[in-house]
Amino acid sequence: MPLPPLKIVSARANDPKNVTLEGYLANGGYQGLKRAVLEMNPEDVRDQVMQASLLGRGGAGFEAGRKWSMLKKSDIRYLVINGDESEPATFKDHMLVESDPHQLVEGALIAGYAIGAARVFIFLRGEFALGFERVQNAINEAYDYGAIGRDIFGSKFSIDLVLHPGAGAYICGEETSLLESLEGKRGFPRIKPPYFPAVIGLYGKPTIVNNVETVANLPWIVKNGASSFTDLGAGRSRGTRMFALSGQVNRPGTYELEMAKNTFRDIIFDPEFGGGLRPGRSLKAIIPGGVSAPWLGPDQLDVVLGQDEVAAVGSMLGSGSIIVMDDSTCMVKAAWRISKFFARESCGQCTPCREGGSWIEKVMNRIESGAGREEDLDLLMDLCDNIVPGVSWPPQQTTICVLGPSIPSSVAVSIKMFRDEYLTHIKEGGCPYD
Amino acid sequence: MSRFTKEMETRAYELLALYPEKRSATIPLCHLAQEQNGYLTEESMVQIADLVGTTPAEVLGAASFYDMLHTEPVGKYVVGVCTNIACLLQGGEELLGHAEEKLGIATGATTDDGMFTLEDMECIAHCDHAPALQVNYRFFGPLTNDGFDTLVDDLSAGKLESEVPPHGTLSRVQRKHPIAVPLEEIVRHRRDSDAKEGERLAAKAAAEAKEGSN
Structure with a gap:
């Protein structure tokens, strides 16, 4: 049985008044920021976050405290909040910005104080129009309240915060691409090295890029202390995590769960959470962590939802999304749709991604539509091998960013798990599920 | 103009x-x-x-890089039906097919009266409401075919003008405050606070070293 959820970032999500300053303050809002700027030095805040073992909630799972410690000393350094949530089936940040905009603002300001940012930018996915209105309203209220601007809360700390809209491009979730976009350019990921914006980031200045959910944890951590945070979870995975459950499950939604304490079975089948599959249906596959992640089968339902635990079975916790597919789903079609997504969203800079992704989509489409040939399976694996040598996991990097190397996993894993289904498409000249 | x-x-x-x-x-x-x-x-x-x-x-x-920016005229309402994986599993493709029929246009096209443009979108992060769509980046879902028809009829009749502003209005809430502190002033301030932090950290390290040697 899953444990009763202790909520951190979604604690106020169901209170409609919470989107206003008045409601947020009534719910204990801005106490973390007040404590930080009035009672703590920036290095104390950084120590707390380091001790909390707060793993980045964007997808890569890099420790936030360590990321901050890599920030190069410079008179001008920036903080950019990555709210460009576009990973398929990931919708936790969508929920967080709409239901608790002040928590995002407060968390961003705490991070800005901790790293001494000259200015904070919240880069929000353009398609989140309601979220944009709510966060902009929260920022307006926070300026009036004295939480942003000159000498915030009467401290000696001054900072400005700017909400910046994206304009629709999956690739801008990649942090260097996001910075290019914020500089007013096409969202082309930057060549590495330098590997981290912490060295060369926005306008060439050291920059920290943190995910929405990551900074949403900061008010709670500062208020309650790092040890309360590490009391939750296990191993490297501490605190809670927002999971976005979707697909063929009775109760899709966002669920905040203690890290590393529940399994896929818990979140999919417990009546409090996913509530199981539709009557008469059985589980065919799960896509954890975003569509870059290798799929898991029904025999892996008892894998624990923790960063290292999911990595140990050859996939990833990633963005915290979980897509459930039952036995009415065509696996070829599912894998084709994912390949179509990558083909559309490739920025086009690197050949393996631009050409490979597009050819994989064409071959997948041919099989799904009934014109496939048996040798297409080898062809697909060869294309995958050209993007990621050896089709290894985690993938070997052959391109500027990780979009390209993300393409092969769903194709390769679906061929491995459901080869017969591919062969049926080819032999019968069409999709058996149509 | x-x-x-x-x-x-x-x-x-x-x-x-x-x-x-x-x-x-x-x-x-x-x-x-x-x-x-x-x-x-x-x-x-x-x-x-x-x-x-x-x-x-x-x-x-x-x-031309970004999906939301249009260099050709679009309808007053841009209807973007999500067909990515989570919506696909719940009938997103079928919904897009129905939308083409209802609006009488192919995906990517605009109705003759300039009211609607239909788009096939990648994941819009509304997966717990699949199959979902956006009209001018406002969320709707889950939608049946009948629900889609009602939505289009309501938009045509002007019943949803407060929920869905015409295409292009990203936010009806404007920023109220200019930048409060010029960057040059922040830079001076950060230089001072970094120096003080350096002194604190050095004092702490010295104290720890002393403790260690005792």
Whole structure:
């Protein structure tokens, strides 16, 4: 049985008044920021976050405290909040910005104080129009309240915060691409090295890029202390995590769960959470962590939802999304749709991604539509091998960013798990599920 | 006509003032131009280039990269049906097919009366409401075919004007505050606070070293 959820970032999500300053303050809002700027030095805040073992909630799972410690000393350094949530089936940040905009603002300001940012930018996915209105309203209220601007809360700390809209491009979730976009350019990921914006980031200045959910944890951590945070979870995975459950499950939604304490079975089948599959249906596959992640089968339902635990079975916790597919789903079609997504969203800079992704989509489409040939399976694996040598996991990097190397996993894993289904498409000249 | 009106120009200068480098305002200004004209005209891209200090080609280069920026006229309502994996599993493709039939246009096209443009979208992060769609980036879902018909009829009848502003209006809430502290002042302040932090950390390290040697 899953444990009763202790909520951190979604604690106020169901209170409609919470989107206003008045409601947020009534719910204990801005106490973390007040404590930080009035009672703590920036290095104390950084120590707390380091001790909390707060793993980045964007997808890569890099420790936030360590990321901050890599920030190069410079008179001008920036903080950019990555709210460009576009990973398929990931919708936790969508929920967080709409239901608790002040928590995002407060968390961003705490991070800005901790790293001494000259200015904070919240880069929000353009398609989140309601979220944009709510966060902009929260920022307006926070300026009036004295939480942003000159000498915030009467401290000696001054900072400005700017909400910046994206304009629709999956690739801008990649942090260097996001910075290019914020500089007013096409969202082309930057060549590495330098590997981290912490060295060369926005306008060439050291920059920290943190995910929405990551900074949403900061008010709670500062208020309650790092040890309360590490009391939750296990191993490297501490605190809670927002999971976005979707697909063929009775109760899709966002669920905040203690890290590393529940399994896929818990979140999919417990009546409090996913509530199981539709009557008469059985589980065919799960896509954890975003569509870059290798799929898991029904025999892996008892894998624990923790960063290292999911990595140990050859996939990833990633963005915290979980897509459930039952036995009415065509696996070829599912894998084709994912390949179509990558083909559309490739920025086009690197050949393996631009050409490979597009050819994989064409071959997948041919099989799904009934014109496939048996040798297409080898062809697909060869294309995958050209993007990621050896089709290894985690993938070997052959391109500027990780979009390209993300393409092969769903194709390769679906061929491995459901080869017969591919062969049926080819032999019968069409999709058996149509 | 497609250059910024006086009122919009004021908003454009407010946006430009938010960034340490003007070019960062390119995308916000493109959204602003779409709010005024529904799409990005050549004339407005030339004006934006002038405002941010780059070339019209660079503005077009950026504009053509992003799905939300349109360099051709679009309908008053841009209907984007999600067909990515989570919606696909719940009938997103079928919903898009129905939308083509109901609106009488192919995906990517605009109705003759200029009311609707239909788009096939990648994941819109509304997966717990699949199959989902956006109208001018406002969320709807889960939608049945009948629900889609009602939505389109309501939009046509002007019943949803408060929920869904015309295409291009990204946010009906405007920023109220200019930048409060100039960057030069912040830089001086950070230099001082970094120096003090350095002293604190050095004192702490010295104290720890002393403790260690005792």
